[in-house]
Amino acid sequence: MEKKTYKITKKDLYDLFARLSANYRVFLPYADGQRLDFGEFDPKKEDRIELGGIRQSRPVKGFINPPREKILDTSRKDKRPVILAGVKACDLASFILQDFVFLKGEVEDPFYAENRNNTIIIGCDCTYAKETCFCLAMEGAPYPQKNFDINLSPAGDSFIVEVASEKGENIINNFKMFFKNHSATDLNVRQANREKVSREVRYFIDKRGTPDTSAIRGAVKKSYNLTELWKDFASTCVECGACNLVCPTCHCFLLYDEKTAGGNKRFRMWDACMYNTFARVAGGANPRKRLYERLRNRFEKKFDFFPQILNYFACTGCGRCIEACPGDIDLREVLKGLVTGKWNKPPHE
Amino acid sequence: MNNPYAYTEAEILKVVDETQNIKTFTLRPKTGIGFRAGQFMDVSLPGIGEAPFTPSSNHYVKDVLDFTIMRAGRVTSLIHQAKAGDIVGVRGPYGLGYPLNEFKGKEVFIVGGGVGLAPLRALLYALFNEVNDYKKIVLKYGAKTSKDIVYKNEIDSWRAKAGHVDIEISVDVGDDTWKGNVGLVTTVLKPGLVDVNNAVAIVCGPPIMMKFVTFKLLDLGFKENTVYLSMEKNMSCGIGKCGHCRIGPYYACKDGPVFTYDKIKDLPNIWD
Ligand SMILES: Cc1cc2nc3c(=O)[nH]c(=O)nc-3n(C[C@H](O)[C@H](O)[C@H](O)COP(=O)(O)OP(=O)(O)OC[C@H]3O[C@@H](n4cnc5c(N)ncnc54)[C@H](O)[C@@H]3O)c2cc1C
Ligand code: SF4
Ligand code: SF4
Ligand code: FES
Numbered sequence: 001m002e003k004k005t006y007k008i009t010k011k012d013l014y015d016l017f018a019r020l021s022a023n024y025r026v027f028l029p030y031a032d033g034q035r036l037d038f039g040e041f042d043p044k045k046e047d048r049i050e051l052g053g054i055r056q057s058r059p060v061k062g063f064i065n066p067p068r069e070k071i072l073d074t075s076r077k078d079k080r081p082v083i084l085a086g087v088k089a090c091d092l093a094s095f096i097l098q099d100f101v102f103l104k105g106e107v108e109d110p111f112y113a114e115n116r117n118n119t120i121i122i123g124c125d126c127t128y129a130k131e132t133c134f135c136l137a138m139e140g141a142p143y144p145q146k147n148f149d150i151n152l153s154p155a156g157d158s159f160i161v162e163v164a165s166e167k168g169e170n171i172i173n174n175f176k177m178f179f180k181n182h183s184a185t186d187l188n189v190r191q192a193n194r195e196k197v198s199r200e201v202r203y204f205i206d207k208r209g210t211p212d213t214s215a216i217r218g219a220v221k222k223s224y225n226l227t228e229l230w231k232d233f234a235s236t237c238v239e240c241g242a243c244n245l246v247c248p249t250c251h252c253f254l255l256y257d258e259k260t261a262g263g264n265k266r267f268r269m270w271d272a273c274m275y276n277t278f279a280r281v282a283g284g285a286n287p288r289k290r291l292y293e294r295l296r297n298r299f300e301k302k303f304d305f306f307p308q309i310l311n312y313f314a315c316t317g318c319g320r321c322i323e324a325c326p327g328d329i330d331l332r333e334v335l336k337g338l339v340t341g342k343w344n345k346p347p348h349e
Numbered sequence: 350m351n352n353p354y355a356y357t358e359a360e361i362l363k364v365v366d367e368t369q370n371i372k373t374f375t376l377r378p379k380t381g382i383g384f385r386a387g388q389f390m391d392v393s394l395p396g397i398g399e400a401p402f403t404p405s406s407n408h409y410v411k412d413v414l415d416f417t418i419m420r421a422g423r424v425t426s427l428i429h430q431a432k433a434g435d436i437v438g439v440r441g442p443y444g445l446g447y448p449l450n451e452f453k454g455k456e457v458f459i460v461g462g463g464v465g466l467a468p469l470r471a472l473l474y475a476l477f478n479e480v481n482d483y484k485k486i487v488l489k490y491g492a493k494t495s496k497d498i499v500y501k502n503e504i505d506s507w508r509a510k511a512g513h514v515d516i517e518i519s520v521d522v523g524d525d526t527w528k529g530n531v532g533l534v535t536t537v538l539k540p541g542l543v544d545v546n547n548a549v550a551i552v553c554g555p556p557i558m559m560k561f562v563t564f565k566l567l568d569l570g571f572k573e574n575t576v577y578l579s580m581e582k583n584m585s586c587g588i589g590k591c592g593h594c595r596i597g598p599y600y601a602c603k604d605g606p607v608f609t610y611d612k613i614k615d616l617p618n619i620w621d
Binding site: 071072101102105106107109110224251252253254255256257258259260263264265266268271273278279280281282283285286287288289293301305308309 | 350351352353354355393394395396397398399400421422425556581582583585586588589590591592593595596597598603617618619621
């Protein structure tokens, strides 16, 4: 559909959130020291709202696909629809993959589908980039282009509003008084900001020599015999699984049963392919016994498997795994090593 | 809600001790669950956990299912404590069955090892149902000792049931009572048993056995795309979502668990 655009002042937007929170659970990013994290809308914390900025420290997938979800006894949960505001392009891109896994195929995952339908997504342009950002190398951009209902582009004391779905349009129609027409200059302001942030991301990509998807295609497959590369990078891995858990595209889970006083429960819990137990079968046989094989597997899944079956690189360039890794394993350095055949050991030791 | 993770309750009708650590459970699900030979299901102990198993019964029988289960760890040890009358859960079937239509008119050469005979029993029953559609059925089965042979009391009736079925059992370690071949199952795979140009081979057993049997079959002249292997992988969801069972570009739970050798031979660590 033709994307309609409006303008809303910051004050009106916060008033809108207050009004919406009567019927929705509204989550927004709040500044928390150096980090941005989602929190439920609270009028008392208005001064800490940060809709622009960069991606939040935790991936947005957790709202649709919670780390631990009860899937047998469904007698729970707050059924109010959710609004997620301030979601950045790198997290929105991850829905290509999450939706493919959970909604497509022979069977749909009804829990994911319900949460997904029940959620309205309000995106927001990044207003600066961080050293670990490389969305542009992964066919993304630092501003939302798809997978949102409404997008906000900060422009001075206002936001330019772009509507991309019926869900989004309903909100605008219900609260018409908050939305104004914008001028042509407003779109120029948006464009200038987008170009500025894109230049910042590009600068970090170039500075690091991070390869882009055209160079990465097929590189993991070719690297199978570069055992030394995988061993070097895995040498500082402590198998914590953080890289999997913070990644917006990682989707693997485990079914887990529990007996409680209230009866038998089954949960779906996030799992991590970096754990030794992930592929282990009965009796201890394991196709990926060694840590370097598991690290290689993680790259294979993201940069070989998904491009092969979905024509999509399961990495959005968010940089979270780089920040999260206690072993200082930098995904960009691994990719560079795969493409050039040259790499430096992680600087940890 | 159509919940793919929910199980159907099933009553255990009968438990048969096959060997020291293998039992066959006959279950009657509350609502009928059909399957095709080679597909698998998840059997669960409510509140404890579940594990994947291939039904070992005849897929033409719709109201009951047999599962032949080896005690191997947490869930299987607890399943082994279950008795007739107990309630378990089953969900499935998942994966692709054996492509019986492609076997028609051919000689079917089956090689099993240990508890790997469970899915092969379902396959044999399916073949027996339309036995004249296959030129020949050969089963070569290997067990550790004569005490580790599953379906001991049935195998003779299989031999009798159909004229052109050839069954041979080999044990790794012999004893006074054992009159048959002693040696790994590969020692009974000899040239001339089948016409490799018009045969398919089906292999199911421990990974190391599958590896050496596959190499032997290729030596005997089987083509890579006529050797069907059951790949045991860590499985959780069974429906291609949890990511556990991935092997190269496939999910074993939906693209398998049976693969022809040519499809997987270039993937790393397939025998581990
Ligand atoms: C398609 C298929 C068909 C099969 N058919 C048969 C068959 O017909 N007969 C048969 O005997 N076997 C069969 N198996 C093997 C059978 O599934 C295993 O023996 C069984 O899963 C062992 O489960 P366990 O819990 O007893 O073993 P364990 O060794 O305790 O666990 C097995 C796996 O589950 C994980 N796991 C177990 N408990 C937990 C936990 N609490 N938290 C997290 N992870 C856990 C382990 O990491 C391991 O990967 C089949 C396997 C597959 C894949
Ligand atoms: S692999 Fe790392 S950079 Fe890529 S999407 Fe996942 S967390 Fe972000
Ligand atoms: S975050 Fe780093 S240390 Fe932890 S599992 Fe991933 S690679 Fe290993
Ligand atoms: S068992 Fe979950 S993807 Fe195959």
